[in-house]
Amino acid sequence: xxxxxxxxxxxxxRKLEMREFERPKVGAANGICGSDVEIFAGHIxxxxxxxxxxxxxxMGIVEEIGxxxxxxxxxxxxxxxxxxxxxxxRACNDCLTGRYxxxxxxxxxxxxxxxxxxxxxxxxxxxxxxxxxxSVMHRVSNDLxxxxxxxxxxxxxxxxxxxxxxxxxxxxxVVILGAGQRGICAAAAAKSAGAGTVIITGLESDGHKLxxxxxxxxxxxxxxxxxxxxxxxxxxxxxxxxxxxxxALDVTPMAAGPVNDVLHVLRFGGLAVLAGxxxxxxxxxxxxxxxxxxxRIKGAFGVDADAxxxxxxxxxxxxxxxxxxxxxxxxxDEVGLAIDTLSGREGDGSAVHVSVHPNG
Ligand SMILES: [Zn+2]
Ligand SMILES: [Zn+2]
Numbered sequence: 492x493x494x495x496x497x498x499x500x501x502x503x504x505r506k507l508e509m510r511e512f513e514r515p516k517v518g519a520a521n522g523i524c525g526s527d528v529e530i531f532a533g534h535i536x537x538x539x540x541x542x543x544x545x546x547x548x549x550m551g552i553v554e555e556i557g558x559x560x561x562x563x564x565x566x567x568x569x570x571x572x573x574x575x576x577x578x579x580x581r582a583c584n585d586c587l588t589g590r591y592x593x594x595x596x597x598x599x600x601x602x603x604x605x606x607x608x609x610x611x612x613x614x615x616x617x618x619x620x621x622x623x624x625x626s627v628m629h630r631v632s633n634d635l636x637x638x639x640x641x642x643x644x645x646x647x648x649x650x651x652x653x654x655x656x657x658x659x660x661x662x663x664x665v666v667i668l669g670a671g672q673r674g675i676c677a678a679a680a681a682k683s684a685g686a687g688t689v690i691i692t693g694l695e696s697d698g699h700k701l702x703x704x705x706x707x708x709x710x711x712x713x714x715x716x717x718x719x720x721x722x723x724x725x726x727x728x729x730x731x732x733x734x735x736x737x738x739a740l741d742v743t744p745m746a747a748g749p750v751n752d753v754l755h756v757l758r759f760g761g762l763a764v765l766a767g768x769x770x771x772x773x774x775x776x777x778x779x780x781x782x783x784x785x786x787r788i789k790g791a792f793g794v795d796a797d798a799x800x801x802x803x804x805x806x807x808x809x810x811x812x813x814x815x816x817x818x819x820x821x822x823x824d825e826v827g828l829a830i831d832t833l834s835g836r837e838g839d840g841s842a843v844h845v846s847v848h849p850n851g
Contacts, residue, residue: 497849498617499826500606502542504533507827512611514619521615522548522641523845525671525744528834531827534770540605545826546615546847547576547602548644550631554619564628571635573643574601574620575627575799591627592793599623616826618849629799632807638817641846642676643803644794646813649676650805651798652766652791654684657738662687664731666756667709668723668749669693669742669767670700672816672844675707677740679811680802682708686738690730692723692749700843707811727756736761740791743767747774759784766791816844823849 580596604613670693695717739753821829831837
């Protein structure tokens with residue numbers, strides 16, 4: 492009889508059910524990010540989409556692999572690998588010029604593809620996953636704990652958004668708005684890329700996260716609400732003796748204010764990177780300010796292979812105490828609780844990095 496594999500299947504907004512599938516030919520912790528919260532709620536994608544196995548930041552151990560795949564990926568049974576959500580065609584113009592995230596010919600995505608598409612096990616919230624020959628994977632040292640290894644994704648975002656898109660140079664002053672796992676990882680990436688001064692903001696309720704951020708490269712933390720809340724523009728002016736920031740990154744979800752804040756903390760010619768999605772909302776801007784200050788603005792979409800590779804190297808370097816970012820571990824039967832814990836809907840709001848370990 493074929494071996495069966497259990498998976499958490501999302502059948503609708505906030506609806507998960509456990510199902511069993513026949514084990515395909517291959518071989519898991521899975522990180523959880525803000526997108527999981529929105530996907531679970533049905534805010535990202537069609538809420539009436541067909542059922543799928545979520546978990547788009549998967550990491551696991553190769554359990555079975557064919558000779559061709561082993562050669563192509565340079566991995567063997569027993570190696571730990573991190574997967575990217577996008578499974579590109581690897582042949583179109585976008586793929587061949589490094590923009591594989593824009594591939595129009597991609598057929599599958601890990602944590603995205605419908606569960607009816609054989610061999611079904613596309614998402615990370617399952618005991619085993621199937622990897623397409625076109626999957627993008629990265630080897631991660633087996634010496635790291637599964638919790639730390641699963642941070643390749645938020646740290647990949649930090650590297651991509653702060654260090655790469657932010658074009659951080661030696662000695663730069665960098666302002667990061669938002670102190671979640673991505674903000675903290677952005678601070679670590681900025682510092683690693685040579686930033687001189689890193690300033691990070693958070694809410695009063697983020698006290699413990701701001702505390703952590705100091706261990707991840709932040710030189711200054713600014714609380715922007717509550718009785719002791721400060722205006723971030725004034726705070727940056729004071730902390731930089733009026734020089735203002737070279738680079739500012741917004742990773743706050745939903746809040747509109749930070750979009751204006753990133754533009755106002757910059758020096759003349761500074762660079763703003765926008766990475767916090769605002770639910771499709773229109774946000775008023777005084778565009779004259781962008782012109783008069785000669786600012787540049789970039790949109791940050793996803794993480795690419797280059798950033799993931801750098802992030803994994805930074806995790807493996809042991810430079811920052813990433814184990815301290817991990818706050819919660821859940822089993823496969825608790826995927827909904829895991830997602831609600833990250834969003835703060837459940838628990839005491841202390842979650843920073845949450846992962847699901849399908850094999851206990
Ligand atoms: Zn994610
Ligand atoms: Zn392509």
